Amino acid sequence: MKHLKFNIIFLLLIITSGWNSTRLLAQENLSIIEIDKLTYDYFNQKKWDELIDLGKQSLKNNIDFYYLQYRMGIAYYNKRNYRKAIPYFENVVSITPEDAIAKEYLYYSYLFGLQVEDARNVLVSFNTAEHREKISFYNQEKTINGVSLNYKNILFDDYAINNTVVDNLTQRTRNSLSYYSVNLFNYAANSSIFDFNLSLLSGKNSIYDIAYSPKIIEEKMKQYQLYFSWNKHIGKGTNLKFGLTYMNETLDWNELQQTTTGNVNSPNQTLIYNGSFSNFASYFSFSKTMKNVDFTLASSFSRINSNSLIQPSISISYFPLGNASLYTKTDVFYQHNFTYQSNKNIVLKQSINSTISPNFGLNIFGLYGKIFNFVDDEGMTMYNNLDALNYWYGASANYYFSNKVQFYIILKNEGLINQYTQDEIIIDNPYNSRSILMGMQFNF
Known part of the structure; x- marks a missing residue:
């Protein structure tokens, strides 16, 4: 009985295999x-x-x-x-x-x-x-084919070690930052895209340093930045991009004092320091599309906070479904500091993007690696902040009212390290910042 059962199963396998082969052969001979x-x-x-x-x-x-x-x-x-x-x-x-x-x-x-x-x-x-x-998604007759307007607010943890100025402590802390930008772009007739960005970053810091003042010093910061890029399409799936960024930063130190007029105490400020600094960055990239993968080789050269740096990178975007409903992007940066030869750094960025509906898209992203005097966003962003940034993560959402108008919002959490001096010893002080960016883009 067992042999009969085995023979029946074996016969069925032969028949099924033969039927599939015959079917495939017939299909091949169509x-x-x-x-x-x-x-x-x-x-x-x-x-x-x-x-x-x-x-x-x-x-x-x-x-x-x-x-x-x-x-x-x-x-x-x-x-x-x-x-x-x-x-x-x-x-x-x-x-x-x-x-x-x-x-x-x-x-x-x-x-x-x-x-x-x-x-x-x-x-x-x-x-x-x-x-x-x-x-078309834009008007080819217009000089300006699109504009985006952005506002970002950045909030910081209270990471001051001491809220008063003491002899053995020196520290600078961020209090608030606000960011404003306007971006103009043009789709030129010669397979080029020109992009212009003007931004302002303003904020206040607190300086605890008895060498300058027995009172807390308020530092006012304004940072103007101008960015220009040119993207040239040189063949199917192949693009070259070149970008330039100029940044000017001004700092004012003011000692906070109380003055008495009659019976009323009012705050007064005495200017201690006024300075202006300039930073530069250039960016170049070559990108190529190969089926469901986009490759980009890029590098930036920058002069930030009197440091000369080169920052080559590779970027890989993968579209498993052949569309924008789901795709990933991985960026790897290598940063070399010419001013301090020992300062070499590798940074990893990762994002997962999803278009949930024709009108709505989501993106989650993260970064790991110590960022200090760092160039990002194809040369448009320079991180010249006071403190080193260890990581960030966040999410963004885009809503398209039409193919001409979209609204987007970006939420980000950053992990930073502030360094302060106590009894002439440098100590690391980790803290976090949170930001929200809102923007509108209009295509003409």
């Missing part, structure tokens, strides 16, 4: 006419998975024709795997460049696959201005 009919039927019935499976098997067996490429592209597009759809639409457009529908599919596949510069190249190839205007 003619172009039969594959054309089957893929057409799958297309009409919107059976995208079946169409893709048959199409891949056909191409594997060197059966290829115009409408198969067209249908494969549309199948991947409807599955929202835009990056997989791109090569099929590219093949179709190369055969029939006058096909406006195929061009639209290719344009949106690039755009929704976050290959914006490739999308712009397709856009300018349309024959009529009316067609370009109908599908």
